[in-house]
Amino acid sequence: MSTEQQGTGAPRAATAPTAAAPAGGPPEPLNPPSAPLGAPAAPPAGATVLRGVGVSAGQAAGPVARLSEPAGEPASARLGDDVDVEAEAARIAEAAAEVSAALKASAATVEGERRELLETTAQMASDRSLLRSAAKKVTTDRLPAARATWEAAGEVADKFRALGGYMAERARDVADVRDRLIAVLTGAPVPGVPQRDEPFVLVARDLAPADTALLDPARVRAIVTVEGGPTSHTAILARALGIPAVVGVTDAAALTEGRVVLVDGAAGTIDLAPDEAAVRRAAERAAQVRTFAGSGQTADGHPVALLANVGDPAGARAAADAGAEGVGLFRTEFCFLDRGQEPSVEEQVTAYRTVLAAFPGRKVVIRTLDAGADKPMPFVTDTQEANPALGVRGLRTARRAPEVLEHQLEAIAQAAAAESADVWVMAPMIATVPETEEFVASCARHGLTTAGVMVEVPSAALLAGPILARAAFASIGTNDLTQYAMAADRMLGSLAELSTSWQPAVLRLVEETCRGGAQQSRPVGVCGEAASDPALAVVLVGLGVSSLSMTPRALADVAAVLGATDLQRCRELARAAVDAESAEAARAAVRAGLPVLTELGL
Ligand code: PEP
Ligand code: MG
Numbered sequence: 001m002s003t004e005q006q007g008t009g010a011p012r013a014a015t016a017p018t019a020a021a022p023a024g025g026p027p028e029p030l031n032p033p034s035a036p037l038g039a040p041a042a043p044p045a046g047a048t049v050l051r052g053v054g055v056s057a058g059q060a061a062g063p064v065a066r067l068s069e070p071a072g073e074p075a076s077a078r079l080g081d082d083v084d085v086e087a088e089a090a091r092i093a094e095a096a097a098e099v100s101a102a103l104k105a106s107a108a109t110v111e112g113e114r115r116e117l118l119e120t121t122a123q124m125a126s127d128r129s130l131l132r133s134a135a136k137k138v139t140t141d142r143l144p145a146a147r148a149t150w151e152a153a154g155e156v157a158d159k160f161r162a163l164g165g166y167m168a169e170r171a172r173d174v175a176d177v178r179d180r181l182i183a184v185l186t187g188a189p190v191p192g193v194p195q196r197d198e199p200f201v202l203v204a205r206d207l208a209p210a211d212t213a214l215l216d217p218a219r220v221r222a223i224v225t226v227e228g229g230p231t232s233h234t235a236i237l238a239r240a241l242g243i244p245a246v247v248g249v250t251d252a253a254a255l256t257e258g259r260v261v262l263v264d265g266a267a268g269t270i271d272l273a274p275d276e277a278a279v280r281r282a283a284e285r286a287a288q289v290r291t292f293a294g295s296g297q298t299a300d301g302h303p304v305a306l307l308a309n310v311g312d313p314a315g316a317r318a319a320a321d322a323g324a325e326g327v328g329l330f331r332t333e334f335c336f337l338d339r340g341q342e343p344s345v346e347e348q349v350t351a352y353r354t355v356l357a358a359f360p361g362r363k364v365v366i367r368t369l370d371a372g373a374d375k376p377m378p379f380v381t382d383t384q385e386a387n388p389a390l391g392v393r394g395l396r397t398a399r400r401a402p403e404v405l406e407h408q409l410e411a412i413a414q415a416a417a418a419e420s421a422d423v424w425v426m427a428p429m430i431a432t433v434p435e436t437e438e439f440v441a442s443c444a445r446h447g448l449t450t451a452g453v454m455v456e457v458p459s460a461a462l463l464a465g466p467i468l469a470r471a472a473f474a475s476i477g478t479n480d481l482t483q484y485a486m487a488a489d490r491m492l493g494s495l496a497e498l499s500t501s502w503q504p505a506v507l508r509l510v511e512e513t514c515r516g517g518a519q520q521s522r523p524v525g526v527c528g529e530a531a532s533d534p535a536l537a538v539v540l541v542g543l544g545v546s547s548l549s550m551t552p553r554a555l556a557d558v559a560a561v562l563g564a565t566d567l568q569r570c571r572e573l574a575r576a577a578v579d580a581e582s583a584e585a586a587r588a589a590v591r592a593g594l595p596v597l598t599e600l601g602l
Helices: 085-107 112-125 128-139 145-163 165-186 209-213 233-241 276-287 313-321 345-357 394-400 402-418 433-445 458-462 464-470 478-486 504-520 534-543 552-563 567-579 583-592 595-599
Strands: 049-051 053-056 059-066 200-204 220-225 245-247 260-264 269-271 305-310 327-331 363-367 422-427 451-455 474-476 524-526 547-550
Touching: 053 233, 059 220, 059 276, 085 112, 085 128, 085 145, 085 165, 085 209, 112 165, 112 209, 112 313, 128 145, 145 165, 165 209, 209 233, 220 233, 220 260, 233 245, 233 552, 245 260, 260 276, 305 313, 305 363, 305 552, 313 327, 313 345, 313 552, 327 345, 327 547, 345 363, 345 402, 394 402, 402 422, 402 433, 422 433, 433 451, 433 464, 451 458, 451 464, 458 464, 458 478, 458 504, 464 474, 464 504, 474 504, 478 504, 504 524, 504 534, 504 567, 504 583, 534 547, 534 552, 534 567, 534 583, 547 552, 552 595, 567 583
Parallel strands: 059 200, 200 220, 220 245, 305 327, 305 547, 327 363, 363 422, 422 451, 451 474, 474 524, 524 547
Antiparallel strands: 049 269, 053 245, 059 260, 260 269
16 A cells, blocks of 8 residues: 545636625534534545545546556666767767657647647657757767666756756756657657557556646546655646546555556545446546636535636636636736746736636736745746745845846736736735735725735735735635645645644634634635635535636536535534644545535546
8 A cells, every 4th residue: 555545636717706805694603513524535445445545636547558658767888899880879869859749749639828839848758958968968978878868858857956846847858858869769658648449547657747737537537656655747737637636555466557546646546446336336426527617616505716727728628618706816827937037018918808707807917926945937936045935036036136026026027907707916925014004005006006916925824814905806726825834845645644724723823814804804715725625615615615616627526515505514524624733634524415416527
């Protein structure tokens, strides 16, 4: 067996409330539970169950298909004197052209972010400095082409890792490109998602971004990986595609090719010997397509705005198509990433307008630039900081480069004036009352009157009362709030069991934020991944959250579970979760009190 059973410790989502008061008025104090909440169902006796971290809810059964593994490190023997090193070196460029062309062809079959991802990997495969360095190792050190590629790619990956954060993730892409090049050079099968006619459960050590970009939900019923955490690329994509997923399954060796297994992406389990009825039920549930009718509420009619997290214009269109009531978190970083300097105001206005245009008359909460930590940007961050997650990130970058925030607020104001969306603005990483005052004042100078804060730092949660006396609203970023409350790097798979918003300490901070919101009659939403877990969504609503913002794919499931649960029950379950002594106990108590989850296969 591998790691302990864990909750769907999701990563991102945001919120945004309405005008001055939360929908349905300020939250009331929580009541003690009126009904027993029961214990989690134990796995059937005799069943062999692997455990990992559930990161994308849902159940699915199918035969295991293992991702073809890369060939590994080539031998380092030198080339004999009779070998033409120039011809050997030339093979690297030929292999690169082949890999790059294959990736570009795959890119042409998909859209948006997935296409960009594949195009980026294709570019990396033909990166001149990588190819030059590998060729030199052949001609100078007389290494075979495959070995030279291995070493040259290793050096590039080390440089990315040394940069840390977002750049460090590039090391994974370099390794992927390296493995593809070596496969072509040695005639081995190119690593990747197996091509099958029948749907399957994909099992892998880890998925490269280029693999995830090509996942077809019609073929891949569930994903199981040995590595990765709740905020890993695999987890985020699995949620976006609605594929049940469990990561951190250290015992995945038991998942042999062709074996039929049942994956529960909420419980984080893989049943190695599911009975036929369970397999049939999973298939029936997977066939049910839920849609979101466009307005969130509890069973007794308490409104909860269900909004979307959006990262670029294509995401905004997808969110509108999925029926999102608005945008609870518009991450503006896409406009700034991979650039040596900030984009012009005009460029920003154009980009923001495209997103606003997808939601005429609807609320769109724009987050100002969240640079630093996992998203270093040369014009505002210092990549030499020893602890970038605790450094100059989020709003703090305005201390170093106030003009970048000023230009962005100017662009947001112009975009808002040109479109009909109801624009709210919020700052990431607010930690103090004076920071709030300054941000609200800056927004006001640009005519942006609905200015709020993200609650991502525990100090902001504890000071929610005075902060919300100044700000119009708060949106809790549970990804960072969990990271900082638990002192667990959100990117670290090995700490995944700490990085879940089911941790009662995190829920208490959410409760404290809602208390501050209620005192000031200000709406509090959630825009971290916690909002996309239907069971956690119930808890958040019970704690007083008035809007939930999530990946569009999660809207229908969250709406269905909320729609089957009345507000009083939400409060009881919230109380049980907050009073629990561990994340597992909190999650188990809530799930046991929500039979609708099982009915819906969640
Ligand atoms: C969060 O921290 O929960 C959040 C929504 O922001 P991001 O994931 O972009 O840091
Ligand atoms: Mg954050």
